[in-house]
Amino acid sequence: MKTEKQKFLEMRKDGANSVLILRGDWDFKTSVFRLDELKKKLLDHQGPLKMDFSGCQKVDFVFGMFLFDLVKERSLNIELCNVSENNACALKVVKDWLEKEEDLESQKAGKKYELMITKLGKSIVETYNTFLNAFNFCGMILFYFIKSVFNPKRFCITPLLYHINESGFKVLPVSILTVFIVGFAVALQGALQLQDLGAPLMSVEMTAKLALREIGPFILTLVVAGRSASSFTAQIGVMKITEELDAMKTMGFNPFEFLVLPRVLALVIVLPLLVFIADAFAILGGMFAIKYQLDLGFPSYIDRLHDTVGWNHFLVGIVKAPFWGFAIAMVGCMRGFEVKGDTESIGRLTTISVVNALFWIIFLDAVFSIIFSKLNI
Known part of the structure:
Protein backbone atom coordinates (compact mmCIF):
# COMPACT_ATOMS: atom_id res chain seq x y z
CA MET A 1 0.00 0.00 0.00
CA LYS A 2 2.89 2.29 0.74
CA THR A 3 4.24 1.73 -2.80
CA GLU A 4 0.83 2.53 -4.29
CA LYS A 5 0.56 5.63 -2.16
CA GLN A 6 4.00 6.87 -3.28
CA LYS A 7 3.20 5.99 -6.91
CA PHE A 8 -0.01 7.97 -7.21
CA LEU A 9 0.51 10.72 -4.63
CA GLU A 10 3.59 12.72 -3.77
CA MET A 11 3.97 15.81 -1.61
CA ARG A 12 6.86 18.15 -2.47
CA LYS A 13 8.12 21.53 -1.41
CA ASP A 14 8.52 24.16 -4.14
CA GLY A 15 10.17 26.98 -2.26
CA ALA A 16 7.61 28.33 0.18
CA ASN A 17 4.78 26.45 -1.54
CA SER A 18 3.64 22.88 -1.04
CA VAL A 19 2.80 20.85 -4.15
CA LEU A 20 0.75 17.65 -4.22
CA ILE A 21 1.53 15.66 -7.37
CA LEU A 22 -1.13 13.31 -8.74
CA ARG A 23 -0.18 10.49 -11.14
CA GLY A 24 -2.13 7.92 -13.08
CA ASP A 25 -5.89 7.78 -13.59
CA TRP A 26 -8.32 9.44 -11.22
CA ASP A 27 -11.79 8.37 -12.26
CA PHE A 28 -14.74 6.25 -11.14
CA LYS A 29 -12.44 3.18 -11.05
CA THR A 30 -10.07 4.75 -8.53
CA SER A 31 -9.77 2.65 -5.37
CA VAL A 32 -11.22 3.84 -2.08
CA PHE A 33 -7.74 3.58 -0.56
CA ARG A 34 -6.32 6.18 -2.96
CA LEU A 35 -9.26 8.52 -2.41
CA ASP A 36 -8.88 8.20 1.37
CA GLU A 37 -5.14 8.95 1.12
CA LEU A 38 -5.84 12.00 -1.04
CA LYS A 39 -8.49 13.22 1.39
CA LYS A 40 -6.13 12.67 4.34
CA LYS A 41 -3.32 14.66 2.70
CA LEU A 42 -5.66 17.52 1.80
CA LEU A 43 -7.17 17.74 5.28
CA ASP A 44 -3.86 17.37 7.12
CA HIS A 45 -2.19 20.14 5.16
CA GLN A 46 -2.33 23.64 6.61
CA GLY A 47 -2.32 26.69 4.32
CA PRO A 48 -2.35 27.02 0.51
CA LEU A 49 -1.67 23.95 -1.60
CA LYS A 50 -0.98 23.40 -5.29
CA MET A 51 -2.26 20.26 -6.97
CA ASP A 52 -0.06 19.25 -9.91
CA PHE A 53 -1.90 17.23 -12.56
CA SER A 54 1.08 16.96 -14.93
CA GLY A 55 1.43 13.24 -14.27
CA CYS A 56 -2.31 12.62 -14.26
CA GLN A 57 -3.46 10.78 -17.36
CA LYS A 58 -7.23 10.75 -16.88
CA VAL A 59 -9.69 12.70 -14.74
CA ASP A 60 -13.48 12.26 -14.97
CA PHE A 61 -16.60 13.88 -13.55
CA VAL A 62 -16.79 11.52 -10.54
CA PHE A 63 -13.35 12.56 -9.30
CA GLY A 64 -14.19 16.19 -10.02
CA MET A 65 -17.31 15.93 -7.81
CA PHE A 66 -15.28 14.26 -5.06
CA LEU A 67 -12.57 16.94 -5.18
CA PHE A 68 -14.80 20.03 -5.38
CA ASP A 69 -17.23 18.75 -2.72
CA LEU A 70 -14.28 18.24 -0.38
CA VAL A 71 -12.93 21.71 -1.14
CA LYS A 72 -16.34 23.30 -0.53
CA GLU A 73 -17.09 21.30 2.62
CA ARG A 74 -13.74 22.00 4.33
CA SER A 75 -13.05 25.44 2.75
CA LEU A 76 -9.67 24.30 1.41
CA ASN A 77 -7.27 26.75 -0.27
CA ILE A 78 -6.23 24.74 -3.35
CA GLU A 79 -4.84 25.78 -6.74
CA LEU A 80 -4.96 23.38 -9.70
CA CYS A 81 -1.99 23.51 -12.08
CA ASN A 82 -0.57 21.68 -15.10
CA VAL A 83 -3.99 20.28 -16.01
CA SER A 84 -4.27 18.86 -19.52
CA GLU A 85 -6.93 20.17 -21.88
CA ASN A 86 -9.21 17.11 -21.58
CA ASN A 87 -8.87 16.93 -17.81
CA ALA A 88 -9.44 20.69 -17.50
CA CYS A 89 -12.64 20.35 -19.55
CA ALA A 90 -14.01 17.65 -17.23
CA LEU A 91 -13.13 19.62 -14.10
CA LYS A 92 -14.57 22.83 -15.54
CA VAL A 93 -17.91 21.16 -16.31
CA VAL A 94 -18.15 19.91 -12.72
CA LYS A 95 -17.12 23.27 -11.26
CA ASP A 96 -19.61 25.19 -13.42
CA TRP A 97 -22.39 22.79 -12.47
CA LEU A 98 -21.65 23.15 -8.75
CA GLU A 99 -21.59 26.94 -9.02
CA LYS A 100 -24.93 26.82 -10.82
CA GLU A 101 -26.33 24.65 -8.02
CA GLU A 102 -25.14 27.18 -5.44
CA ASP A 103 -26.84 29.99 -7.36
CA LEU A 104 -30.07 28.00 -7.52
CA GLU A 105 -29.92 27.29 -3.79
CA SER A 106 -29.36 30.95 -2.99
CA GLN A 107 -32.24 31.90 -5.29
CA LYS A 108 -34.48 29.34 -3.59
CA ALA A 109 -33.52 30.73 -0.20
CA GLY A 110 -34.31 34.24 -1.42
CA LYS A 111 -37.63 33.10 -2.86
CA LYS A 112 -38.41 31.35 0.43
CA TYR A 113 -38.01 34.61 2.34
CA GLU A 114 -39.98 36.43 -0.37
CA LEU A 115 -42.74 33.84 -0.03
CA MET A 116 -42.82 34.26 3.75
CA ILE A 117 -43.09 38.05 3.41
CA THR A 118 -45.77 37.66 0.73
CA LYS A 119 -47.80 35.31 2.91
CA LEU A 120 -47.47 37.67 5.87
CA GLY A 121 -48.64 40.59 3.72
CA LYS A 122 -51.57 38.59 2.36
CA SER A 123 -52.64 37.52 5.85
CA ILE A 124 -52.54 41.15 7.04
CA VAL A 125 -54.62 42.29 4.05
CA GLU A 126 -57.09 39.41 4.54
CA THR A 127 -57.46 40.25 8.23
CA TYR A 128 -58.05 43.91 7.40
CA ASN A 129 -60.64 42.99 4.75
CA THR A 130 -62.33 40.59 7.18
CA PHE A 131 -62.77 43.36 9.75
CA LEU A 132 -64.14 45.70 7.06
CA ASN A 133 -66.57 43.02 5.86
CA ALA A 134 -67.65 42.34 9.44
CA PHE A 135 -68.42 46.02 10.10
CA ASN A 136 -70.22 46.26 6.77
CA PHE A 137 -72.23 43.13 7.58
CA CYS A 138 -73.17 44.51 11.00
CA GLY A 139 -74.36 47.71 9.32
CA MET A 140 -76.55 45.75 6.91
CA ILE A 141 -78.05 43.75 9.79
CA LEU A 142 -78.87 46.98 11.64
CA PHE A 143 -80.33 48.53 8.47
CA TYR A 144 -82.68 45.63 7.74
CA PHE A 145 -83.65 45.35 11.40
CA ILE A 146 -84.72 49.02 11.51
CA LYS A 147 -86.47 48.54 8.18
CA SER A 148 -88.42 45.59 9.62
CA VAL A 149 -89.32 47.59 12.74
CA PHE A 150 -90.89 50.34 10.64
CA ASN A 151 -92.51 47.81 8.31
CA PRO A 152 -93.57 44.82 10.48
CA LYS A 153 -95.19 43.05 7.52
CA ARG A 154 -91.71 42.31 6.17
CA PHE A 155 -90.67 40.68 9.44
Whole structure:
Protein backbone atom coordinates (compact mmCIF):
# COMPACT_ATOMS: atom_id res chain seq x y z
CA MET A 1 0.00 0.00 0.00
CA LYS A 2 2.89 2.29 0.74
CA THR A 3 4.24 1.73 -2.80
CA GLU A 4 0.83 2.53 -4.29
CA LYS A 5 0.56 5.63 -2.16
CA GLN A 6 4.00 6.87 -3.28
CA LYS A 7 3.20 5.99 -6.91
CA PHE A 8 -0.01 7.97 -7.21
CA LEU A 9 0.51 10.72 -4.63
CA GLU A 10 3.59 12.72 -3.77
CA MET A 11 3.97 15.81 -1.61
CA ARG A 12 6.86 18.15 -2.47
CA LYS A 13 8.12 21.53 -1.41
CA ASP A 14 8.52 24.16 -4.14
CA GLY A 15 10.17 26.98 -2.26
CA ALA A 16 7.61 28.33 0.18
CA ASN A 17 4.78 26.45 -1.54
CA SER A 18 3.64 22.88 -1.04
CA VAL A 19 2.80 20.85 -4.15
CA LEU A 20 0.75 17.65 -4.22
CA ILE A 21 1.53 15.66 -7.37
CA LEU A 22 -1.13 13.31 -8.74
CA ARG A 23 -0.18 10.49 -11.14
CA GLY A 24 -2.13 7.92 -13.08
CA ASP A 25 -5.89 7.78 -13.59
CA TRP A 26 -8.32 9.44 -11.22
CA ASP A 27 -11.79 8.37 -12.26
CA PHE A 28 -14.74 6.25 -11.14
CA LYS A 29 -12.44 3.18 -11.05
CA THR A 30 -10.07 4.75 -8.53
CA SER A 31 -9.77 2.65 -5.37
CA VAL A 32 -11.22 3.84 -2.08
CA PHE A 33 -7.74 3.58 -0.56
CA ARG A 34 -6.32 6.18 -2.96
CA LEU A 35 -9.26 8.52 -2.41
CA ASP A 36 -8.88 8.20 1.37
CA GLU A 37 -5.14 8.95 1.12
CA LEU A 38 -5.84 12.00 -1.04
CA LYS A 39 -8.49 13.22 1.39
CA LYS A 40 -6.13 12.67 4.34
CA LYS A 41 -3.32 14.66 2.70
CA LEU A 42 -5.66 17.52 1.80
CA LEU A 43 -7.17 17.74 5.28
CA ASP A 44 -3.86 17.37 7.12
CA HIS A 45 -2.19 20.14 5.16
CA GLN A 46 -2.33 23.64 6.61
CA GLY A 47 -2.32 26.69 4.32
CA PRO A 48 -2.35 27.02 0.51
CA LEU A 49 -1.67 23.95 -1.60
CA LYS A 50 -0.98 23.40 -5.29
CA MET A 51 -2.26 20.26 -6.97
CA ASP A 52 -0.06 19.25 -9.91
CA PHE A 53 -1.90 17.23 -12.56
CA SER A 54 1.08 16.96 -14.93
CA GLY A 55 1.43 13.24 -14.27
CA CYS A 56 -2.31 12.62 -14.26
CA GLN A 57 -3.46 10.78 -17.36
CA LYS A 58 -7.23 10.75 -16.88
CA VAL A 59 -9.69 12.70 -14.74
CA ASP A 60 -13.48 12.26 -14.97
CA PHE A 61 -16.60 13.88 -13.55
CA VAL A 62 -16.79 11.52 -10.54
CA PHE A 63 -13.35 12.56 -9.30
CA GLY A 64 -14.19 16.19 -10.02
CA MET A 65 -17.31 15.93 -7.81
CA PHE A 66 -15.28 14.26 -5.06
CA LEU A 67 -12.57 16.94 -5.18
CA PHE A 68 -14.80 20.03 -5.38
CA ASP A 69 -17.23 18.75 -2.72
CA LEU A 70 -14.28 18.24 -0.38
CA VAL A 71 -12.93 21.71 -1.14
CA LYS A 72 -16.34 23.30 -0.53
CA GLU A 73 -17.09 21.30 2.62
CA ARG A 74 -13.74 22.00 4.33
CA SER A 75 -13.05 25.44 2.75
CA LEU A 76 -9.67 24.30 1.41
CA ASN A 77 -7.27 26.75 -0.27
CA ILE A 78 -6.23 24.74 -3.35
CA GLU A 79 -4.84 25.78 -6.74
CA LEU A 80 -4.96 23.38 -9.70
CA CYS A 81 -1.99 23.51 -12.08
CA ASN A 82 -0.57 21.68 -15.10
CA VAL A 83 -3.99 20.28 -16.01
CA SER A 84 -4.27 18.86 -19.52
CA GLU A 85 -6.93 20.17 -21.88
CA ASN A 86 -9.21 17.11 -21.58
CA ASN A 87 -8.87 16.93 -17.81
CA ALA A 88 -9.44 20.69 -17.50
CA CYS A 89 -12.64 20.35 -19.55
CA ALA A 90 -14.01 17.65 -17.23
CA LEU A 91 -13.13 19.62 -14.10
CA LYS A 92 -14.57 22.83 -15.54
CA VAL A 93 -17.91 21.16 -16.31
CA VAL A 94 -18.15 19.91 -12.72
CA LYS A 95 -17.12 23.27 -11.26
CA ASP A 96 -19.61 25.19 -13.42
CA TRP A 97 -22.39 22.79 -12.47
CA LEU A 98 -21.65 23.15 -8.75
CA GLU A 99 -21.59 26.94 -9.02
CA LYS A 100 -24.93 26.82 -10.82
CA GLU A 101 -26.33 24.65 -8.02
CA GLU A 102 -25.14 27.18 -5.44
CA ASP A 103 -26.84 29.99 -7.36
CA LEU A 104 -30.07 28.00 -7.52
CA GLU A 105 -29.92 27.29 -3.79
CA SER A 106 -29.36 30.95 -2.99
CA GLN A 107 -32.24 31.90 -5.29
CA LYS A 108 -34.48 29.34 -3.59
CA ALA A 109 -33.52 30.73 -0.20
CA GLY A 110 -34.31 34.24 -1.42
CA LYS A 111 -37.63 33.10 -2.86
CA LYS A 112 -38.41 31.35 0.43
CA TYR A 113 -38.01 34.61 2.34
CA GLU A 114 -39.98 36.43 -0.37
CA LEU A 115 -42.74 33.84 -0.03
CA MET A 116 -42.82 34.26 3.75
CA ILE A 117 -43.09 38.05 3.41
CA THR A 118 -45.77 37.66 0.73
CA LYS A 119 -47.80 35.31 2.91
CA LEU A 120 -47.47 37.67 5.87
CA GLY A 121 -48.64 40.59 3.72
CA LYS A 122 -51.57 38.59 2.36
CA SER A 123 -52.64 37.52 5.85
CA ILE A 124 -52.54 41.15 7.04
CA VAL A 125 -54.62 42.29 4.05
CA GLU A 126 -57.09 39.41 4.54
CA THR A 127 -57.46 40.25 8.23
CA TYR A 128 -58.05 43.91 7.40
CA ASN A 129 -60.64 42.99 4.75
CA THR A 130 -62.33 40.59 7.18
CA PHE A 131 -62.77 43.36 9.75
CA LEU A 132 -64.14 45.70 7.06
CA ASN A 133 -66.57 43.02 5.86
CA ALA A 134 -67.65 42.34 9.44
CA PHE A 135 -68.42 46.02 10.10
CA ASN A 136 -70.22 46.26 6.77
CA PHE A 137 -72.23 43.13 7.58
CA CYS A 138 -73.17 44.51 11.00
CA GLY A 139 -74.36 47.71 9.32
CA MET A 140 -76.55 45.75 6.91
CA ILE A 141 -78.05 43.75 9.79
CA LEU A 142 -78.87 46.98 11.64
CA PHE A 143 -80.33 48.53 8.47
CA TYR A 144 -82.68 45.63 7.74
CA PHE A 145 -83.65 45.35 11.40
CA ILE A 146 -84.72 49.02 11.51
CA LYS A 147 -86.47 48.54 8.18
CA SER A 148 -88.42 45.59 9.62
CA VAL A 149 -89.32 47.59 12.74
CA PHE A 150 -90.89 50.34 10.64
CA ASN A 151 -92.51 47.81 8.31
CA PRO A 152 -93.57 44.82 10.48
CA LYS A 153 -95.19 43.05 7.52
CA ARG A 154 -91.71 42.31 6.17
CA PHE A 155 -90.67 40.68 9.44
CA CYS A 156 -90.35 36.87 9.13
CA ILE A 157 -91.75 35.49 12.37
CA THR A 158 -91.84 31.81 11.29
CA PRO A 159 -88.09 31.50 10.55
CA LEU A 160 -87.39 33.37 13.80
CA LEU A 161 -89.34 30.85 15.89
CA TYR A 162 -87.78 27.97 13.97
CA HIS A 163 -84.23 29.15 14.68
CA ILE A 164 -85.03 29.91 18.33
CA ASN A 165 -85.94 26.26 18.69
CA GLU A 166 -83.26 24.85 16.37
CA SER A 167 -80.28 26.94 17.47
CA GLY A 168 -81.40 27.49 21.05
CA PHE A 169 -83.50 24.93 22.85
CA LYS A 170 -82.17 21.92 20.93
CA VAL A 171 -78.67 22.66 22.21
CA LEU A 172 -79.83 22.64 25.85
CA PRO A 173 -79.14 18.96 26.72
CA VAL A 174 -75.45 18.95 25.80
CA SER A 175 -75.01 22.50 27.14
CA ILE A 176 -76.55 21.66 30.51
CA LEU A 177 -74.41 18.55 30.87
CA THR A 178 -71.23 20.43 29.93
CA VAL A 179 -71.96 23.33 32.29
CA PHE A 180 -72.83 20.97 35.15
CA ILE A 181 -69.57 19.02 34.74
CA VAL A 182 -67.42 22.15 34.52
CA GLY A 183 -69.20 23.73 37.49
CA PHE A 184 -68.68 20.56 39.52
CA ALA A 185 -64.97 20.31 38.63
CA VAL A 186 -64.19 23.98 39.32
CA ALA A 187 -66.10 23.98 42.61
CA LEU A 188 -64.36 20.80 43.72
CA GLN A 189 -60.90 22.24 43.06
CA GLY A 190 -61.81 25.53 44.71
CA ALA A 191 -63.18 23.79 47.79
CA LEU A 192 -60.00 21.74 48.13
CA GLN A 193 -57.78 24.81 48.01
CA LEU A 194 -59.92 26.90 50.38
CA GLN A 195 -60.18 23.98 52.79
CA ASP A 196 -56.37 23.89 52.98
CA LEU A 197 -56.39 27.64 53.70
CA GLY A 198 -58.90 27.21 56.53
CA ALA A 199 -61.81 28.96 54.80
CA PRO A 200 -63.93 26.16 53.31
CA LEU A 201 -67.24 28.07 53.43
CA MET A 202 -65.84 30.73 51.11
CA SER A 203 -66.00 28.15 48.34
CA VAL A 204 -69.77 28.71 48.22
CA GLU A 205 -69.62 32.36 47.16
CA MET A 206 -66.52 31.80 45.04
CA THR A 207 -68.06 29.01 42.97
CA ALA A 208 -71.46 30.70 42.79
CA LYS A 209 -70.06 34.02 41.59
CA LEU A 210 -67.82 32.24 39.10
CA ALA A 211 -70.75 30.16 37.86
CA LEU A 212 -72.99 33.20 37.35
CA ARG A 213 -70.37 35.49 35.80
CA GLU A 214 -68.30 33.10 33.69
CA ILE A 215 -68.83 29.34 33.84
CA GLY A 216 -72.53 29.23 32.99
CA PRO A 217 -72.62 31.94 30.30
CA PHE A 218 -69.19 31.28 28.80
CA ILE A 219 -69.31 27.48 28.54
CA LEU A 220 -72.87 27.57 27.20
CA THR A 221 -71.92 30.14 24.56
CA LEU A 222 -68.93 28.08 23.42
CA VAL A 223 -71.22 25.09 22.84
CA VAL A 224 -73.76 27.24 20.97
CA ALA A 225 -70.99 28.79 18.86
CA GLY A 226 -69.61 25.42 17.82
CA ARG A 227 -73.06 24.27 16.77
CA SER A 228 -74.75 27.36 15.36
CA ALA A 229 -71.89 29.18 13.62
CA SER A 230 -70.99 26.08 11.63
CA SER A 231 -74.60 25.26 10.75
CA PHE A 232 -75.38 28.82 9.61
CA THR A 233 -72.31 28.86 7.36
CA ALA A 234 -73.07 25.44 5.91
CA GLN A 235 -76.76 26.18 5.30
CA ILE A 236 -76.23 29.51 3.56
CA GLY A 237 -73.16 28.18 1.72
CA VAL A 238 -75.10 25.26 0.25
CA MET A 239 -77.91 27.61 -0.77
CA LYS A 240 -75.36 29.78 -2.56
CA ILE A 241 -73.78 26.85 -4.40
CA THR A 242 -77.17 25.45 -5.47
CA GLU A 243 -78.19 28.96 -6.61
CA GLU A 244 -81.13 29.12 -4.20
CA LEU A 245 -80.04 32.62 -3.20
CA ASP A 246 -80.25 33.74 -6.83
CA ALA A 247 -83.69 32.16 -7.09
CA MET A 248 -84.83 34.05 -3.96
CA LYS A 249 -83.62 37.35 -5.44
CA THR A 250 -85.39 36.56 -8.72
CA MET A 251 -88.67 35.99 -6.86
CA GLY A 252 -88.27 39.27 -5.00
CA PHE A 253 -87.18 37.89 -1.61
CA ASN A 254 -84.28 39.59 0.12
CA PRO A 255 -81.83 36.94 1.47
CA PHE A 256 -80.85 39.26 4.30
CA GLU A 257 -84.41 39.57 5.57
CA PHE A 258 -85.25 35.88 5.16
CA LEU A 259 -81.94 34.23 6.11
CA VAL A 260 -79.74 36.54 8.18
CA LEU A 261 -82.10 38.61 10.32
CA PRO A 262 -84.10 35.65 11.74
CA ARG A 263 -80.90 33.82 12.68
CA VAL A 264 -79.34 36.86 14.35
CA LEU A 265 -82.48 37.79 16.30
CA ALA A 266 -83.04 34.16 17.30
CA LEU A 267 -79.66 33.92 19.04
CA VAL A 268 -79.94 37.41 20.53
CA ILE A 269 -83.31 36.48 22.06
CA VAL A 270 -82.70 32.89 23.10
CA LEU A 271 -79.15 33.07 24.45
CA PRO A 272 -80.08 35.03 27.64
CA LEU A 273 -82.76 32.40 28.36
CA LEU A 274 -80.22 29.63 27.88
CA VAL A 275 -77.72 31.45 30.10
CA PHE A 276 -80.34 31.59 32.87
CA ILE A 277 -80.76 27.80 32.69
CA ALA A 278 -76.99 27.26 32.40
CA ASP A 279 -76.40 29.39 35.51
CA ALA A 280 -78.77 27.18 37.48
CA PHE A 281 -77.00 23.99 36.44
CA ALA A 282 -73.53 25.49 37.00
CA ILE A 283 -74.56 26.38 40.57
CA LEU A 284 -76.10 22.92 40.95
CA GLY A 285 -72.80 21.33 39.91
CA GLY A 286 -70.97 23.48 42.46
CA MET A 287 -73.52 22.54 45.11
CA PHE A 288 -72.95 18.82 44.55
CA ALA A 289 -69.16 19.30 44.59
CA ILE A 290 -69.22 21.17 47.90
CA LYS A 291 -71.65 18.63 49.36
CA TYR A 292 -69.23 15.88 48.31
CA GLN A 293 -66.06 17.63 49.54
CA LEU A 294 -67.21 19.63 52.58
CA ASP A 295 -70.39 17.75 53.50
CA LEU A 296 -72.30 21.05 53.43
CA GLY A 297 -76.04 20.49 53.13
CA PHE A 298 -78.08 21.94 50.29
CA PRO A 299 -80.17 24.25 52.56
CA SER A 300 -76.98 25.64 54.13
CA TYR A 301 -75.49 26.17 50.66
CA ILE A 302 -78.61 28.02 49.47
CA ASP A 303 -78.70 30.20 52.61
CA ARG A 304 -75.07 31.21 52.24
CA LEU A 305 -75.57 31.77 48.51
CA HIS A 306 -78.49 34.09 49.27
CA ASP A 307 -76.48 36.02 51.88
CA THR A 308 -73.23 36.47 49.93
CA VAL A 309 -74.07 36.54 46.20
CA GLY A 310 -75.88 39.58 44.81
CA TRP A 311 -78.06 39.96 41.73
CA ASN A 312 -75.34 41.93 39.99
CA HIS A 313 -73.34 38.74 39.41
CA PHE A 314 -76.33 37.15 37.69
CA LEU A 315 -76.91 40.24 35.54
CA VAL A 316 -73.27 40.30 34.42
CA GLY A 317 -73.73 36.96 32.65
CA ILE A 318 -77.14 37.87 31.25
CA VAL A 319 -75.93 41.21 29.81
CA LYS A 320 -73.13 39.52 27.86
CA ALA A 321 -75.40 36.90 26.28
CA PRO A 322 -77.12 39.04 23.55
CA PHE A 323 -73.77 40.39 22.34
CA TRP A 324 -72.37 36.88 22.14
CA GLY A 325 -75.46 35.71 20.26
CA PHE A 326 -75.13 38.57 17.78
CA ALA A 327 -71.44 37.79 17.20
CA ILE A 328 -72.05 34.06 16.64
CA ALA A 329 -74.90 34.59 14.17
CA MET A 330 -73.15 37.44 12.35
CA VAL A 331 -69.96 35.42 11.80
CA GLY A 332 -71.82 32.27 10.75
CA CYS A 333 -74.00 34.09 8.21
CA MET A 334 -71.19 36.28 6.87
CA ARG A 335 -68.96 33.28 6.19
CA GLY A 336 -71.86 31.51 4.51
CA PHE A 337 -72.20 34.32 1.96
CA GLU A 338 -68.44 34.06 1.26
CA VAL A 339 -68.74 30.47 -0.01
CA LYS A 340 -67.66 30.15 -3.63
CA GLY A 341 -67.60 27.37 -6.16
CA ASP A 342 -67.48 23.99 -4.48
CA THR A 343 -68.05 21.98 -1.32
CA GLU A 344 -64.40 22.39 -0.31
CA SER A 345 -65.12 26.08 0.17
CA ILE A 346 -68.01 25.18 2.49
CA GLY A 347 -65.79 22.99 4.66
CA ARG A 348 -63.04 25.58 4.86
CA LEU A 349 -65.33 28.49 5.68
CA THR A 350 -67.34 26.42 8.18
CA THR A 351 -64.13 25.78 10.11
CA ILE A 352 -63.16 29.45 9.85
CA SER A 353 -66.58 30.58 11.08
CA VAL A 354 -66.33 28.45 14.23
CA VAL A 355 -62.82 29.73 14.96
CA ASN A 356 -63.90 33.34 14.36
CA ALA A 357 -66.98 32.94 16.55
CA LEU A 358 -64.90 31.53 19.41
CA PHE A 359 -62.43 34.40 19.02
CA TRP A 360 -65.19 37.03 19.24
CA ILE A 361 -66.71 35.32 22.28
CA ILE A 362 -63.39 35.39 24.12
CA PHE A 363 -62.66 38.94 22.96
CA LEU A 364 -66.06 40.27 24.07
CA ASP A 365 -65.76 38.43 27.38
CA ALA A 366 -62.43 40.16 28.02
CA VAL A 367 -63.91 43.55 27.07
CA PHE A 368 -66.87 43.08 29.40
CA SER A 369 -64.57 41.94 32.20
CA ILE A 370 -62.59 45.18 31.90
CA ILE A 371 -65.77 47.29 31.79
CA PHE A 372 -67.38 45.59 34.79
CA SER A 373 -64.18 45.76 36.82
CA LYS A 374 -63.94 49.51 36.13
CA LEU A 375 -67.57 49.93 37.18
CA ASN A 376 -67.03 47.74 40.28
CA ILE A 377 -69.87 45.46 39.26
